[in-house]
Each structure stands twice: as structure tokens, then as C-alpha cells.
Amino acid sequence: MAFDSARYILLQALQSLKRNIWLSLASVLTVTISLILLGSAVLFLANTAQVAKTFESQLEIAVFLEKDYSREQLSDLQKQLERMEGVASVVLTTREQAVWQFEETMGSDSLLEDLGGINPFPDKFTITATDATLVEGIANKIMAIEGVSKVRYGQGILEKLINFTHWLRWVGITVVAAFSFASLLLISLSIKTNVNSRAKEIQIMRLVGASNAFIRWPFLIEGLIIGLTGALVAILVVGLGYSWLLQYIVTTLAFIPVVANQQFIINVLLLMLLSGMAMGAVASLLSVRAYLKF
């Protein structure tokens, strides 16, 4: 296509945006809202997954030992546990450490004296699994090891937690899917309205001999511009909003695990940009199509 045509098409798109300024702004707004929803949903999903993972990784198995183990025996046992399949970490709490912890909790500072020098606590290993679903199996295996007096893990609560994290993930995916669908629908409706309002224009263009491509291009560019603008605003809102949120949570609510991975956030924002432009373009093309049947 000649330079004059390309220039003409761009001018057309801009002029049309300007002359239907309110409709254009409405479309941009729709795109913005949709993409904010989309972006937020993806970030929400990522954080949900993060929280779920944290939950799961914090599921611990407490292993209480029979009394009177020597240091060496303890460290042998620890090595044996660490070699087990699915075990992520093994932490030892000796009988002495247990007393200190107890004193700390109870606010007493003379427990051993009070007890006449007898330490009532057993040695204890705290084990985390690489995956929450492995916990039960590991616990059962450990139970069979000689010298272990008792194994405890959140039997009842464990299933609930696994359930809950799966549920959270599922909710997240549903939310993203629903919002993506709504976004696509709203953008295409908005651009369709835009095209509809110019049905007469398209008909006349066809009657004076404009080719389909010639008719389509300005609408395509227009859709791209609308999608781009909407996406940029949405990116600004989501980007600033999320970084503010991160700031807030990291300083105030450090116990909530958040996704602060720069690259990931940039990818989400890029996804929003591409979605906006793609949706704008696709919606334009689909909308003009109806009028280009001869």
C-alpha cells in the first residue's frame, strides 16, 4: 500500500477517534476496567498460589523420641530422616532447648529447679515435607523407626488445609477465566457499537469502491489505539496499586507471603498490554466483518 494510503488510514483512525470522542473514551474506559480486572485476577491468583504453597510448606511433622539419646545417636537419626524421600528439612529440638522454650512461654525462669532438676521433655525433630500430600506417608514411615515414641502432625487439619489451598487455586483460576471472558465481551461489544454507529459510513465506502482492506485498516488501527490506551491506563493503575500494596504488606504485615518477583510483575503488565491490543484489534475486525459481505 502506498505511503499516501498508509498516511490516509492513520489520519482516518485518529479523526474517527476524535469525532466520536465520547464513544472512544467509553471504549477506552471499558478496556481499562476489563484489564484492571484481568491484571488483578492474575496477581491475585499468583498470590493465592504463593500463600497456598507457604501453608503447605509449613505443615510440620513433630517426632518425639524415647528418652536418653546421645548427641551422636541424635545426629545419626537426623541424617537418616533427612535421607527419607519427600523430606525437605529436619530440625532438632533437644530436651534442653525444650526447657528454655517452655520457660520462655510460661514466663517462669526456674523450671528445672522447681522440678528438682528433672527434665520432663523428650528430644524432638521437626520435619517439613516437600509436598503436603507426602506428609502422611512420611509420618507413617517414621513411626516404624526404632526409638521414636510418638509422631504428631495435623491429622485432622491437614486434609482441610490441602482442600483449602486447592480450593483457593480453583477460585483464582475461575476468577481469571470469568474476568478474561467478560473483558473480551465488553471490549468487542464496545468496538462493535462503535462500528455499528458507522454502518452507514462503511456502506458508503463500499459503494464508492473502497476495498475491504482499505475499509478495515482504519478500524483496526482505531481498535489498536483504543486497546493500547486502555491497557496503558490499566497498567498504570495495576502497577502502582500493586507496588503500593507490596510496600504496605512487606512493612506492616510481613507474615503474609507476597509475590514480589519483578520479572513476574512485568510479565503480568506485558500480558495486559498485549491482551488490550489484541482484543482491540480482534474486536474491530470481527465487528467490521459483518458489513463487508457482498
Place this chain on the structure above:
Amino acid sequence: MAFDSARYILLQALQSLKRNIWLSLASVLTVTISLILLGSAVLFLANTAQVAKTFESQLEIAVFLEKDYSREQLSDLQKQLERMEGVASVVLTTREQAVWQFEETMGSDSLLEDLGGINPFPDKFTITATDATLVEGIANKIMAIEGVSKVRYGQGILEKLINFTHWLRWVGITVVAAFSFASLLLISLSIKTNVNSRAKEIQIMRLVGASNAFIRWPFLIEGLIIGLTGALVAILVVGLGYSWLLQYIVTTLAFIPVVANQQFIINVLLLMLLSGMAMGAVASLLSVRAYLKF
């Protein structure tokens, strides 16, 4: 207005809905999406508040007593604590109960024997406050009572939790406000487009002598019908969705406090219905206004 006119106006509205069927459906869809967002946001806010309240109400003060109190002394002390301002409940855990609990936790069943019959635990009161902000004051007052050896409450975490619940509330309100605004905007844009696409029609109606009321009524009715239909669909989605969610949480995740108050849910759905109709009507009127200036 005569019966024939009323009949005419209703017919007009229905006909116009039918002849612009796609635009009408688009408007209904927009209303539906907006109201689903609105309803979900209100329910989310209510549940946020509920969770926040539960969080706060579970903030406890643990009061450890010096050794050797008799039953009567303990119950006197309990009464004294219960009378204090801001105290919601006082629960006593005696030294004996503490041993059982410890045995339970440690997996031992012979603690007292192991210790040679000496009970190392003090008596303990667990106190909840009517309001999380009162916890610190109450704790300080109890500290001054004779016979109390130590008072513990989540000093560090307390402020964070209060902060967090406030923050949750604030997020909830922001979300509702943002979605309400977006809803209003989208509905009025959608109906405005509808009216715009009939600018010529309105102009011609004016030129053949139609009064403003006569022009306005069909659009008003049309807006109401769109709003109503959209609202009904949204109510169905939110109503069924929420009851399904309640079902799920109550059976599977009982530890999450949910708002299951029938009357409240009905009120939210009613709010959605009224919002839909009101927005439809207001948006119609505002949209036609521009064309009724003489």
C-alpha cells in the same frame, strides 16, 4: 395520560428493545456484570468485617498466677476480672488442667510421675476483651492485681492484627466504591449509546410535535426493563453462587467465619435489584436529556 398513550409507550419500549436486540442484550449484559461485581463486593466486605471481628475477638490475655491458690480464691479473682470494664469473658485453666493439656500435647501420659509428683504449672486465666483496642489497657490493670505473676498478650502481633483488620475493612470499602462507580458508568454509557443510536429518531419525534414527556417515557421504561433484567440475572448468579460458597465453606472449611444471615443476603440482593432499576432509569433520563433542549 390516556390509556392509549400508556399502551403506546409500553409498546414503543418493547419494540425498541426488540429492534435493537443486540444493543439491548449488550446493555443487559453490562448491567449484569456490574451488579455481579457490586453484589460480590458487598458480600466480600461483609465477610471481611466478619473475619476481622473474629480475629479481634480471639485476641486473648493470658494471666499466670503465683502458686498455691485455693478454689475459693480463684473464683473470687475470676469474678473480679469479669467485672472489669472491657472484659468479655474469663476462662480458668487450673494447674491440673494444664498438666493434662501438656501431656496431650507432648504425647506423654506420665508427666506428673516423671516429675516426682511435682506440678510445674501455675493457674491461668484466659481473658478476651470486647474490643481489640482495649486489650493493652486491661492487661496493664491486671498486672497491678496482687497474686498475678505474669500477664501475656500478643504485644507485637496485636498492633499488626488491628492494623490488618482495619486495612481489610478499608480495602473492602474501596472495592465496593470502585465497583459501584464503574457500574454506574458502564450502565449509563451503555444506555447513552442506545439513545445516541437513536438521536435521529428523537429529533424527528420532536419535529412532529411530541412533548418531552412523550419522548422520555419509552426510553425510561426501556432503561427500567434493561436494568431489571440485568439485575435479575445478576441476582441469580450472586444468590446461587454465594449459597454454593456458603455450603462449601460450612461443610469443608468450618474454621472460616462466614456471613450466612438470610435477611442480610436478601437485603444485598434487593439492593442489587433496586440499583439496577434505578441506574437504568437515571441513565435513560440523563441520556435523553441532551436531545430535549429546544
Place this chain on the structure above:
Amino acid sequence: MIKLKNVSKIYPNGARALLNIDLEIDKGEFVFLVGPSGAGKSTLIKLLYREEIATRGQVIIDNINLMRLKPREVPLVRRNIGVVFQDFKLLPNKTVFENVAFAQQVLGKNKKTVKENTLRTLELVGLDRKMASFPSQLSGGEQQRVCVARALVNRPKILIADEPTGNLDMENALGIMELLDQINKMGTTVVMATHALHIVDMMKKRVVRVEAGRIVEDSKGEASTIGI
């Protein structure tokens, strides 16, 4: 009935459509407005039913000064005026029947009267068989006749027609002119802008010639014939 006193109309973009027009039309008169394309005929006509408002001067219809009219009262004035628009202005979403019926429903007439009047008037313009068609399904001349029917159906006090025969063949045009003449004889004041000079010649009515926004000739009193 119709009185224009020193009326000028300058459009917002600066186009000077009418300049110092003085015109008086009595009740029951039949007046032709003639003049070249762009002379200001349609503008003058639009002032009469207040589609446009004069920039200067007074427009008085039926003793009502349109310049002082409250917006609310505009529809009431328009109901006494039937207009055949140069560009038809038919409602595209309504059938021929609905378009003509609409002008009466606006006045709150009952269903039976509306139906009767509509059918009778469509017969008069020869379109009873196209009743159920939409404007886009009509020929140019048929659309024009729907517009004539809509203007006549309420038996208005004043009938204003802007080029009502531009798309009609001689036979149909003469039929419309006969209709207008009949209506005029029954007391309706008629103002008609036209380029069809053979029709003007034939009708032997008052002729007002507009050129470049000014009245350059007015045959009031004389039974005139104005050539090209």
C-alpha cells in the same frame, strides 16, 4: 397567521442564510417559495416550525412569538403545523403505517381514530399497498409521499412543504398538488418551497422569490407567472 419582521439567520459557521426578511402570510393563503439552490428557502421554512431560531428579528405564528416561546411550549406550536421535510425525516425503524400513525399518537389520539386517519391518508397519496414496508424498502418518490401523508394526517392549521415533489413523476406530483390545493381550500395555510416552475406556473398562486437570503420578488396581489 405567519409574520416575519426583519428576520436574519446566520448559522454558527458564519453562513448568512437569510438577511432582513419581511414577510406576511394570511390565514388560508397558498404561497410558493422559489429561488436558486442555497438561496435560503429551507432556512426560512425551518424558522416557521422552530427547527432553527432567527439570529435577529421576530417570527410570529398564529399570534405566538416564537422568539419568546418557552422550550416546553414548542411541541404545542408544532402540533398545528404539518411539515414535509426536504430530506423526508422518516423514522427508519418504523413501518410506513407506524410513521404516519406516530404523528397522531404524539397528540394522544385514540387507537381507532389513528388507524382510520392513517389508512385514509395513505390511500390519498397512493401508498396503502406499501403500509407494512420500512422506509429503506421504498423508492425515493414513495418515501416522499409518506412524508406528505404524515404532514397532512393531522389536518394542521399550517402546512409547510419543502420541495415535496422533487422525487416524483409528473402524474404523482400533480396528485400531490391537488391534495395541497384541496387542503388549502378547506382553510389550511400552505407554504411550499419548490424548484418545479411548471407547477408554480400552473397553480397560479402567490409566489415569493428568494435569492441569496433576500426576498427579491413577491407576487402578492397579482396572479403572476414567474419564468426561469
Place this chain on the structure above:
Amino acid sequence: MIKLKNVSKIYPNGARALLNIDLEIDKGEFVFLVGPSGAGKSTLIKLLYREEIATRGQVIIDNINLMRLKPREVPLVRRNIGVVFQDFKLLPNKTVFENVAFAQQVLGKNKKTVKENTLRTLELVGLDRKMASFPSQLSGGEQQRVCVARALVNRPKILIADEPTGNLDMENALGIMELLDQINKMGTTVVMATHALHIVDMMKKRVVRVEAGRIVEDSKGEASTIGI
């Protein structure tokens, strides 16, 4: 150049607009289509640039059979045909200049040529001073002349005009006819539907009369004068 073989057009709603039409128009001819309102003139014209498709029969333009045209090829055919539409079909969002320039930009002509051609053609129809106006700011006759300018600007092989003088005074109408005659003398085939019988009489060209969808008279060969 133009050949219709046993063409019928029945609209989806059942209206029988054309019945068994046979018509042949040679390169360089000037043909008037006349007939009463609703006879089928516009329908016949719409078949020529494929706004409508014949229900039966063959329409052949410049050796291309329009019935067998691929959708993609339609614009290419239309580019050789200039059309003055009965209802103008001006783009409401574009100025007079842009409306006329548009028809050339569609063909990918360069900016300078487009500007020159547009200005020259607008001058020819007497609208150079209204260049920056939008269609809604023009009188009926002015809009019609914009439409004529748009049809002429590309110097098409075939010029089709549907009632191009309906809203014009005699002087402007004669000006347009002179333009069409010039263009015709330079080799363009002209087909014009009209009700202005005095113009038809004056031009002394071939006249095809359509009535109720059939050709009832064709003056080919004779230099005819057809009365009312």
C-alpha cells in the same frame, strides 16, 4: 458496455421491482431512464453497480458478468462507475472536501492529485466556497451537487445518476446537465434516471421508459420526445 439479459428483481419482502428486463447500452451512449414513482428505475440502477443482485438473469458490465463476480472483485468494478445516489449518501462526519477526496483516496491516488481534482470538480458544480462545510450544513441542492462532484471526480467509464437534479433550480440543473453532456462527449457512458421531462425533452438523447418493472418504451435509434 452495459447488458441486461432477462433480468428480474424481487426484493426479499416480495416486492416485484423489475420483471424480465432486456437492455443494452453501448459505450459512449447517454440514456435517460424515466417512469412513474416506484416503477423500478432506482432498482435497475442499483443492479448496475451491484448494490443489489438480480434475482434472475444476467447483468454484464464492461464484459464482466456481475452475477459471477467474487466479493473481492466488487470494489474493482465499482471504481469504474461513478454514482449520483438519489439519497446522496454523503459521509456525515466528513466535510464536503473530504467527501469528494475520499472517492479518490480509495483508489490510492497521491495527495496532490487528490487535492487538485477535488478543488477543480467542486468548482465545476459551484461549491468551492462550501468546501469546509459538513453535509448537515448544506442546503438540499448543495448536497446533491456534492454527490455529483464525487461521482465525476474519478472520470469513470460509466456515470450513473439517479435523479441528480431533483433538488436543483433550473439554472443549477442545466449546469449539471451540461457537465454530464461534456463528460459523455469525452467518452463516458451516462445513465440517468429522472422525472424532469423538460430536461429529457431538451437533451434529445435515448429515453428508456420503465413502468411497473417493465420497459414499455425505448427510443433507441429515433431522436424522440416523450410527453407526460
